[in-house]
Amino acid sequence: MCGIVGFISKNKDTNFLIEGLKKLEYRGYDSAGIAVVKDGEIAVQRCEGKIRNLEKKLDDFPMESTIGIGHTRWATHGKPSEENAHPHQSAGVVVVHNGIIENYLELKEMLKGEGHKFTSETDTEIIPHLIQSFMKKGDDFEAAVNSALKMIRGSYAIAVINKAEPGKLITARFSSPLVLGISSGEYFVASDIPAILSHTNEVVFLDDGEVATLTIDGVTVKSLDGVVKEKKSTIINWSPVMAEKAGYKHFMLKEIFEQPQAIIDTISGRISEDSGKVFLPDLNITTDDLKKVKKITIIACGTSWHAALVGKFLIEELLRIPVEVDLGSEYRYRDPIVGEDDLLLLISQSGETADTLAALKEGKDKGAKIVSICNVVGSSITRVSDGVIYTHAGPEIGVASTKAFTTQIIALYLFTLFTGERLELIALDDAKKMLLDLVLIPNQIKEILEQKDTIDKIAKKYSHASDFLYLGRGINYPIALEGALKLKEISYIHAEGYPAGEMKHGPIALIDEALPVVVIAVRDKTFEKMLGNIEEVKARGGQVIAITDAPADEIGAKADGVITIPTTSHLLMPVLATIPMQMIAYAIADFKGTDVDQPRNLAKSVTVE
Numbered sequence: 171m172c173g174i175v176g177f178i179s180k181n182k183d184t185n186f187l188i189e190g191l192k193k194l195e196y197r198g199y200d201s202a203g204i205a206v207v208k209d210g211e212i213a214v215q216r217c218e219g220k221i222r223n224l225e226k227k228l229d230d231f232p233m234e235s236t237i238g239i240g241h242t243r244w245a246t247h248g249k250p251s252e253e254n255a256h257p258h259q260s261a262g263v264v265v266v267h268n269g270i271i272e273n274y275l276e277l278k279e280m281l282k283g284e285g286h287k288f289t290s291e292t293d294t295e296i297i298p299h300l301i302q303s304f305m306k307k308g309d310d311f312e313a314a315v316n317s318a319l320k321m322i323r324g325s326y327a328i329a330v331i332n333k334a335e336p337g338k339l340i341t342a343r344f345s346s347p348l349v350l351g352i353s354s355g356e357y358f359v360a361s362d363i364p365a366i367l368s369h370t371n372e373v374v375f376l377d378d379g380e381v382a383t384l385t386i387d388g389v390t391v392k393s394l395d396g397v398v399k400e401k402k403s404t405i406i407n408w409s410p411v412m413a414e415k416a417g418y419k420h421f422m423l424k425e426i427f428e429q430p431q432a433i434i435d436t437i438s439g440r441i442s443e444d445s446g447k448v449f450l451p452d453l454n455i456t457t458d459d460l461k462k463v464k465k466i467t468i469i470a471c472g473t474s475w476h477a478a479l480v481g482k483f484l485i486e487e488l489l490r491i492p493v494e495v496d497l498g499s500e501y502r503y504r505d506p507i508v509g510e511d512d513l514l515l516l517i518s519q520s521g522e523t524a525d526t527l528a529a530l531k532e533g534k535d536k537g538a539k540i541v542s543i544c545n546v547v548g549s550s551i552t553r554v555s556d557g558v559i560y561t562h563a564g565p566e567i568g569v570a571s572t573k574a575f576t577t578q579i580i581a582l583y584l585f586t587l588f589t590g591e592r593l594e595l596i597a598l599d600d601a602k603k604m605l606l607d608l609v610l611i612p613n614q615i616k617e618i619l620e621q622k623d624t625i626d627k628i629a630k631k632y633s634h635a636s637d638f639l640y641l642g643r644g645i646n647y648p649i650a651l652e653g654a655l656k657l658k659e660i661s662y663i664h665a666e667g668y669p670a671g672e673m674k675h676g677p678i679a680l681i682d683e684a685l686p687v688v689v690i691a692v693r694d695k696t697f698e699k700m701l702g703n704i705e706e707v708k709a710r711g712g713q714v715i716a717i718t719d720a721p722a723d724e725i726g727a728k729a730d731g732v733i734t735i736p737t738t739s740h741l742l743m744p745v746l747a748t749i750p751m752q753m754i755a756y757a758i759a760d761f762k763g764t765d766v767d768q769p770r771n772l773a774k775s776v777t778v779e
């Protein structure tokens with residue numbers, strides 16, 4: 171949560187901070203601010219609300235400078251307000267921060283005792299005061315930052331500038347993401363890559379406990395104890411336009427429509443339909459490692475957890491290896507039974523979700539092999555994993571996850587086929603057939619996307635409903651959960667996803683003529699049962715929207731709205747069934763006029779517990 175940016179350059183820059191913050195607005199958007207050194211003084215502008223408010227403010231107070239830091243906030247300590255907005259300062263030392271300082275009350279009391287005065291309710295404000303306190307006691311700027319960080323308990327990514335040394339920007343991280351951008355004569359820091367992409371694609375990922383000092387002559391990275399670290403840079407092959415809306419009304423809509431390409435990018439170079447083989451070089455796992463695995467636990471949060479539930483079906487059906495699925499926030503606190511015979515599969519779009527990362531560390535400490543499925547190269551989760559399968563979905567900016575989800579399922583499919591081949595659990599002809607099914611998916615998604623007008627009409631008819639029920643069975647039950655989550659988060663309509671077989675055990679009581687029920691009825695072994703569920707809903711006056719690959723005459727008369735999707739193997743049906751779910755949620759939210767890309771109370775990357 172929260173996004174931070176900073177830069178130092180030979181030339182004066184006005185735009186980077188605002189443009190960079192706009193790219194990070196998905197991380198939090200309840201207040202924002204920037205600080206620069208101008209005419210030898212620190213100049214700060216902050217305001218409540220989105221970056222556009224800050225931008226307007228800057229029309230009257232231009233902030234041209236060769237050094238600056240900025241912040242977009244998702245409130246944890248203290249309500250969204252100008253006083254609580256970052257940057258925070260103490261006598262010329264100015265800080266932006268992403269994370270939570272757990273011992274801030276204790277440190278605040280100590281600093282008050284030294285005479286420091288506080289103006290906000292935030293945990294962050296103690297940082298500039300602490301740095302200032304160490305400088306007063308004789309530390310130079312860098313030593314003071316190190317001393318302050320050593321006293322802090324919790325998570326942080328910070329960027330600091332200091333009026334007394336206007337040619338230096340110091341930045342550091344612990345459990346919150348941070349990336350440096352390297353260009354000639356200018357250096358950048360940001361919480362995420364899209365913020366710096368329009369300036370450079372050469373990046374350095376900072377690790378926990380590292381502190382970087384940026385000057386116009388270059389970047390030095392050291393440990394908190396001052397030991398110099400050699401860091402390698404990485405070239406990111408995302409282009410800046412990938413992080414733009416490209417004519418779409420919202421990022422979410424663009425990202426829904428990018429799914430055919432995202433899936434092509436996720437499978438390309440990784441499969442051979444002729445040989446039936448899957449290649450996952452970054453998985454970093456030997457056949458012997460795989461043979462030792464007695465149980466796979468898939469851990470994730472939110473939408474990624476829904477992909478994990480699909481993964482359980484894929485792996486158990488094809489590999490017959492037992493799979494547990496857990497939420498990061500539950501796993502980390504339940505003293506899990508895990509050891510060297512276990513494989514932990516972490517799924518995360520951002521690679522920065524705090525609970526998923528903590529669960530990973532728990533499993534790693536207990537000796538499990540760790541593999542992650544992730545969309546962001548070099549993110550925290552990938553760096554502590556033994557192996558990675560990257561979803562090549564490109565930057566996902568909309569807070570509601572779409573293309574990351576479908577590519578996560580594709581990555582799970584690839585992992586299953588790869589393991590099946592290595593352990594000789596899947597016959598070659600079957601593997602070839604499964605890969606053929608896979609390569610057809612992008613075009614089949616396009617067929618669904620072409621039905622946008624029809625789907626919009628069906629969705630809008632129900633946009634005034636106050637509740638929705640989503641039903642699915644088997645491998646499509648997680649898609650019912652995902653459909654409900656998408657609708658909830660962007661339209662603010664209450665929605666529940668349920669396994670259809672459980673309907674009679676309670677939720678059937680909800681059904682009346684005001685309740686739209688979205689039913690995934692695809693022609694797999696549960697089809698007849700799903701038709702039975704549709705009858706049960708209709709018999710009680712409910713409104714049925716069916717998502718089906720059955721011919722219209724088989725289901726049309728029973729449902730109030732039918733969205734037809736192409737047929738594929740039952741294992742890949744969740745990918746196709748997801749697309750109408752996303753389109754329904756988007757159409758309803760757009761019709762209601764909610765803030766689709768930045769829904770209230772949410773942030774894209776949940777880097778705090």
Ligand code: M6R
Pocket residue numbers: 471472473474475517518519520521522523526569570571572659772774775776
């Ligand atoms: O980056 P991650 O995949 O780890 O994020 C997990 C969840 O926070 C995320 O999927 C969230 O549920 C989305 N808002 C769903 O659209």
